[in-house]
Amino acid sequence: MDNKIVFITGITGQDGSYLAELLLEKNYKVYGLIRRSSNINTQRIEHIFNNKNLILRYGDLTDGTCLINILSEIKNNHKDMEKLEIYNLAAQSHVKISFEIPEYTANADAFGTLKFLEAIRSCGLEKIARFYQASTSELYGLASHSGANILSETTPFYPRSPYGVAKLYSYWIVKNYRESYDMFACNGILFNHGGVRRGHNFIERKITLGLGKIVRGETDRLTVGNIDSKRDIGNSKDFVEGMWRMLQQDKPDDFVLATGVMHSIRELIEMAFKLKGFDICWKGEGLDEIGYDKNTGRELIFINEKYFRPAEVDWLLGDATKAKEILGWEPNTSIEELLGEMVEQDCK
Ligand code: NAP
Ligand code: GDD
Numbered sequence: 001m002d003n004k005i006v007f008i009t010g011i012t013g014q015d016g017s018y019l020a021e022l023l024l025e026k027n028y029k030v031y032g033l034i035r036r037s038s039n040i041n042t043q044r045i046e047h048i049f050n051n052k053n054l055i056l057r058y059g060d061l062t063d064g065t066c067l068i069n070i071l072s073e074i075k076n077n078h079k080d081m082e083k084l085e086i087y088n089l090a091a092q093s094h095v096k097i098s099f100e101i102p103e104y105t106a107n108a109d110a111f112g113t114l115k116f117l118e119a120i121r122s123c124g125l126e127k128i129a130r131f132y133q134a135s136t137s138e139l140y141g142l143a144s145h146s147g148a149n150i151l152s153e154t155t156p157f158y159p160r161s162p163y164g165v166a167k168l169y170s171y172w173i174v175k176n177y178r179e180s181y182d183m184f185a186c187n188g189i190l191f192n193h194g195g196v197r198r199g200h201n202f203i204e205r206k207i208t209l210g211l212g213k214i215v216r217g218e219t220d221r222l223t224v225g226n227i228d229s230k231r232d233i234g235n236s237k238d239f240v241e242g243m244w245r246m247l248q249q250d251k252p253d254d255f256v257l258a259t260g261v262m263h264s265i266r267e268l269i270e271m272a273f274k275l276k277g278f279d280i281c282w283k284g285e286g287l288d289e290i291g292y293d294k295n296t297g298r299e300l301i302f303i304n305e306k307y308f309r310p311a312e313v314d315w316l317l318g319d320a321t322k323a324k325e326i327l328g329w330e331p332n333t334s335i336e337e338l339l340g341e342m343v344e345q346d347c348k
Contacts, residue, residue: 002081004028007074009061009116010089014197015134017044019087019240024051031074033059033066033090044197061090061112062104067119075123084125085247087132088116091167094201095138096309098163109166110173117177117185126183130247133174135187137232137258137316138164144314152319153189153256160311175254184252188243191258191318193234195338196345203265204233205346207272208339212346214300215276221300225307227266227289230315234259235333245327258318259331269301271336275343 006023010016011032020030034042034056048054057073059066074084091109092098098105113133120129140151141160148155159165171187178185198205203224210222234257242257263271269291270280279294280301291301323329 002029002078003083005031005074005078005081005083006085006087007031007033007070008087008089009033009059010087010091010134011056012041012044013089013093014044014195014199014236015193015240015243016087016089017197018195018237019089019243020045020054021048022240022244024048024053028053028085029078030054031070032056033061033070035060060108061088061115062107064115064119067116068122071119071123071125075125081128084129085132086116086120086129087134087243087247088113089134091134092163094199095161095163095313096307098161098166099310102162105162106166106169109163110169113170114173117173117183120183121181126181129184130252131174131183131185132243132247133170133185133187135171135174135189135254136164136167137189137191137256137318138313139168139171139189140316141313143316150260150317150319151256151258153254153322160313161309164313171254178252184247186246186252187254188246189254189256189318190239190242191232191234191256191316193236193239193257194342195236196342197236198342203231204268204272204339205342207265207269208342208346211272211276211343212348215347221302222269223302223304223307224265224269225304226309226312227269227301227303228264228314229312230262230264230317232258232260232262232317233268233335233338234331235338238331238333242323242327242329245323245329249326253326255323255327255329256318256320257323257329257331258320259333259335260318260320261335262315262317263335268335268339272339272343273300275340276347 142158
């Protein structure tokens with residue numbers, strides 16, 4: 001019986017690459033969706049590219065036909081499969097950029113999920129497929145609206161960006177297909193998570209890459225946006241383990257994955273820079289605020305309006321009690337360890 005078959009969208013992304021690695025180690029046959037790009041976009045999976053259990057197919061979430069074709073191919077190749085795990089990780093995942101490309105973001109991050117669920121039904125796989133949807137803490141958005149001070153599966157949502165709104169559609173359509181067609185479909189409501197494979201324009205990676213350039217003398221500054229927002233940031237490697245656990249349960253459900261520890265961007269900058277001997281202090285206010293090294297007086301951190309969002313998510317702090325109790329999942333990496341690993345790599 002063929003039960004270790006998986007189809008991953010977003011396999012060239014941060015989470016997709018770690019998940020593919022994890023499942024190849026567990027002896028899965030891994031099908032992955034990759035996008036055509038004008039240049040190589042498979043750097044994160046280069047080390048597993050030639051694994052005989054990895055099969056890559058071109059496609060795009062906005063193209064429902066390609067999803068049907070790939071699912072049909074998988075069905076055909078594994079006629080006796082009893083279970084097909086599907087992880088829908090593909091998305092236009094940048095919150096700020098979603099304000100600039102809202103329509104595309106909705107096509108990929110909202111309707112893409114609908115197309116995928118319909119493709120599963122069209123291929124007659126709705127009783128075999130186990131579907132994981134990459135939901136997000138961005139659903140909570142204006143978190144203080146709920147009156148909560150920590151966010152769980154029962155906290156009401158209030159998204160604050162075209163990205164968050166598109167992901168909210170996906171959250172509900174997954175729930176709806178679960179209830180309407182008895183599909184095994186789960187939402188993983190994941191709080192921020194990064195690491196050494198994090199995209200370069202997400203804040204924690206931007207900080208460690210910027211620090212690396214300063215240390216090597218390639219630039220004299222790091223320029224950022226709102227340093228007073230707060231995030232709960234974990235390790236992508238830990239989080240993909242949680243995704244996998246969700247699809248191994250007896251029944252489908254939605255789970256928060258988070259570390260339960262939150263820091264402001266200001267604190268993240270201070271923590272990362274400290275690892276290279278800088279003692280960052282602040283002077284000035286608003287857009288004129290500057291972070292300088294107390295030891296040398298060197299001005300290193302500058303603020304620029306262009307990195308602010310039209311609507312901000314001020315804080316996100318997650319309560320992963322349900323995942324801990326039901327999935328036995330634990331975040332194993334502290335923010336200090338995560339930044340340490342990133343600083344080490346990015347300052348080489
Ligand atoms: P990421 O590094 O940005 O990777 C996104 C992946 O999606 C890439 O493989 C990208 O392909 C692919 N993709 C983008 N648009 C696509 C489209 N239209 N059709 C097919 N593929 C497309 O994101 P990540 O950090 O790994 O996150 C994985 C998922 O979790 C995303 O859905 C994200 O929204 C969600 N999420 C992330 C976090 C986090 O903090 N990391 C937290 C909560 C939820 P290319 O490589 O070709 O660009
Ligand atoms: N990207 C970025 N760049 N963010 C900045 C900057 C900057 O120069 N300066 C300040 N920030 C602030 C943003 O305003 C935001 O409050 C915070 O840093 C985090 O921004 P991002 O790292 O871009 O992540 P995000 O929280 O908006 O979204 C990430 O996490 C979500 C889960 O909560 C992404 O990974 C999403 O895909 C994910 O769903």
